[in-house]
Amino acid sequence: MRADPAEFRLVSPGDLQVVLSLLASEPTEWLPIAGGTDLMVLYSAGKLPNRKLVNIWNIPELRQIEVFPDSVRIGAACTYTALRKHDIVSREFPLLATAASWTGGIANQNRGTLGGNIANASPAADSLPALLVYDAEVTLISARGERRMAYRDFHSGYKQTALAADELIRDISLPRRFSEYVSHARKVGARNAQAISKVCLAALGQIANGTIRDVRLALGSVAPIPFRLNETERALTGKKIEPSLIDTARKSLVKEIRPIDDIRSTARYRAAVAGNLVSEFLEKLAAAGANA
Amino acid sequence: MNPSPGTGTKCQLLFTVNGEARKVLAHPMERLLDVLRNELALTGTKEGCGEGECGSCSVLLDGMLVNSCLVPVAQATGASIVTIEGMSAHTLMIPLQEAFLECGGAQCGICTPGMILAAVHLLEKTLEPAPADIREGLAGNLCRCTGYQQIFEAVAMAARRMVRK
Numbered sequence: 001m002r003a004d005p006a007e008f009r010l011v012s013p014g015d016l017q018v019v020l021s022l023l024a025s026e027p028t029e030w031l032p033i034a035g036g037t038d039l040m041v042l043y044s045a046g047k048l049p050n051r052k053l054v055n056i057w058n059i060p061e062l063r064q065i066e067v068f069p070d071s072v073r074i075g076a077a078c079t080y081t082a083l084r085k086h087d088i089v090s091r092e093f094p095l096l097a098t099a100a101s102w103t104g105g106i107a108n109q110n111r112g113t114l115g116g117n118i119a120n121a122s123p124a125a126d127s128l129p130a131l132l133v134y135d136a137e138v139t140l141i142s143a144r145g146e147r148r149m150a151y152r153d154f155h156s157g158y159k160q161t162a163l164a165a166d167e168l169i170r171d172i173s174l175p176r177r178f179s180e181y182v183s184h185a186r187k188v189g190a191r192n193a194q195a196i197s198k199v200c201l202a203a204l205g206q207i208a209n210g211t212i213r214d215v216r217l218a219l220g221s222v223a224p225i226p227f228r229l230n231e232t233e234r235a236l237t238g239k240k241i242e243p244s245l246i247d248t249a250r251k252s253l254v255k256e257i258r259p260i261d262d263i264r265s266t267a268r269y270r271a272a273v274a275g276n277l278v279s280e281f282l283e284k285l286a287a288a289g290a291n292a
Numbered sequence: 293m294n295p296s297p298g299t300g301t302k303c304q305l306l307f308t309v310n311g312e313a314r315k316v317l318a319h320p321m322e323r324l325l326d327v328l329r330n331e332l333a334l335t336g337t338k339e340g341c342g343e344g345e346c347g348s349c350s351v352l353l354d355g356m357l358v359n360s361c362l363v364p365v366a367q368a369t370g371a372s373i374v375t376i377e378g379m380s381a382h383t384l385m386i387p388l389q390e391a392f393l394e395c396g397g398a399q400c401g402i403c404t405p406g407m408i409l410a411a412v413h414l415l416e417k418t419l420e421p422a423p424a425d426i427r428e429g430l431a432g433n434l435c436r437c438t439g440y441q442q443i444f445e446a447v448a449m450a451a452r453r454m455v456r457k
Contacts, residue, residue, distance in 0.1 A: 005319035006300050010366045012320075033364070040362040041343045043321065053321065057367050081356075105432015106410065108344055110356040111363070 003046045012055035016062070016141075019054050020168065024143035027165035032056045034077045035111030037104065038120045062115070062170065065089065070176055076115025076169040080127075081106075083114065092176055095130035095202040098185040102126045102200070115169040118151075121159045121225070122196075124264075126187060128226035129202035129218035134174045142167040158224035181206050181214075182288045184281040188273050190264070197221045198265040201277040207289035210240050217281070221264075222257040222274055231256050232278070241286035249282060250275040307371050309334070310378025320366030325349045327365045328375060336376035336405050340434065347433030350406035351375050357413040359432075376405035384412050387450040397446035399437035406433045411447045421451055 010033070013019055023030050031050035033039050034057045042048045056062060062077035065086050072088055080100035083089050090097040103112055103126050117125045118138065136151035140163060151172070154162050163169065181204040189195035200220040206213040215236045217229040232252040239245050259270035302317045309332060316331045328334045328351070340348030342361050349360040352374040379385050388408055391397065398404045407430060414421060414429030421429065426447045435443060 003321075005322040008319065008321040010320035010364055012366055012369070036362045036364060036367070037344055040323070040364065044323070044342055044361065053364075055364075055367060101428075104344070105347060106413065106429060107347060107350055107357045107359045107432045108362075111358055 003043050003048065008043075008048075008051050008053065010053045010055060012058060014055075014058050016059050019056060019059065020141065020143045020166075022054050023166040023168065026052070030054050032168055034062075034113045034116050035079060037108050037112040038116060056168065062168075072174050072176060074114055074172045074174070076118070076171055077113045078115075080104075080109035080112050080114070084109070088176075092179040093130070093134060093174055095133065095183050095185045095204070096127060096174075099127040099130045099187075099200070099202065102187045102197075114172055118154065118169055118172070119161065119163060121155055121161050123158065123224055123226060124196050124200075124221040125226065126197060126200055126220060129200060129220050129228075130185070131172065131174075132218035132226055132228045133202050133204045133216035134178055137173045139170045139173065140164075140167045141170045146170065148173075152228060155225035178204055181216075182285050184284055186277050186280065188277070196264060199259075199270050199273045199277065201274070201281065203278070203281040205281070205285040207241070207285055207292070210286075210289055212236050212239055212241065212285070215285075217253075217278060219253075219257065219274055219277075222259045222270055224258065227257060229253055229256055229278075236282075241282050241289070246279045246282050249278050253278055303366065305365060305369050307368050307373055309373045310375060316365075318365050320364060322365045323361050324351070324353075324363040324365045324368050324373070325360040328360060328373075334375045334377050338402050338405060340402060340406075345434065346403070347406040347410060348403055350409045350433065352409060352413065357410055357432075374409075376408060379408065379412065382412060384415055384450065384454065387453045388412070388446070391446040391449040391453070392443070395446035395449060396442040397438060399435075403433055403435040403437075407435065407443055411450070414447070415451055415454065419451065420455055421448070423448065426451075 030052045033053045062075040064075045065078055066073045067088050080103050083100040084097050117127050131151050137148055138151050139146055139148050184203040187197050187200040189197045197220050202218045204216040215233050217233055219227050232249055235248055235252045254271050259267040261267050302319055305316050316327055318327050328337050338348040340346035344359040344362045350357055351360045354371050388411055410430050410433050418425050426444050
């Protein structure tokens, strides 16, 4: 059943404090809407549970990207286009800029936001594995105040997040210490644009004298939440990249991930591709070490 | 603050459409697509999927390509909107139309307004697009007739002709 617009309210205070007091007044009633690339799909299908929406697309402080000496702070309503265009983001956080380029087509990149991708909490979201490997922090705000948390603690289960009903994501902060890492981003889907991933990988690594000093691996679409491969990373750190190590990585990640069969793919295919993507990255990392 | 009109109340909204100031009375969650087609009779903007996958409802909102099926009309307040009808005087329009005709880039026509707007959005930023730029610029627009190749060729042809001018 298509939604009847007459049953919905949408207010545009244009001011963050007013938005927060509205959310505080009736926390479960009001739903913030930015670019609408997820919510409008639910709305049109008659599946939006809320009848009251508050516009956060026109809140200037949510649209800024601020660069500090040690970090980059991205306003939650920054679009994928803004991320792709930003000099420091694309240079120092290429995994995020690349993921932004995979997310929908240009029209959706002009409206879809990073904060929206986080709040929507799809396990298949393309930008979220990048946030995991870059050690992102999120700042959540409400009329009660603000709190900061590691992004890795944000998702608690399938579509379950730490966000309270009266809270907004204000910004996502990325530490500027990964620009020297070898990075690798791959999405496997039915087509490049618009297709939801079957598997996607964000990977970072540092290699010295042929040995892995640090490795960071995160996958989308292989678990109920965007998933960091902590066990596999531990199995790789301090080791030389050899065929036997790549084999170890494959075996370890299959034990860690929890892929499912769904309309896009099968658990078996996802596990095989996840292994292929990680070994592709390790080969790239080894080659970078050999050329160093 | 006056939080808003209540449920069921239409609001008066002001924006510019194809260079003209327009005033409409609409529910704030109405889709920009429906307001353009039903209130303003701009039926060049098509509805394909209605979920932001196909690009048939593409318009330019303050110069940005967007899917108008995913824009609540209240978010367009004060904005400048360009639909396919507003493109007729654009310098790219004749080269694009000619190239689409010559290359067989339009068949049933449902995707064409969106393809043209996506092409304009691309060519305004990238005068000499590489084939990969064209594919990326049009990746959000689905066509069920042509198989895309003719459309990509048409955009490349229009770009070459614009550069030569």
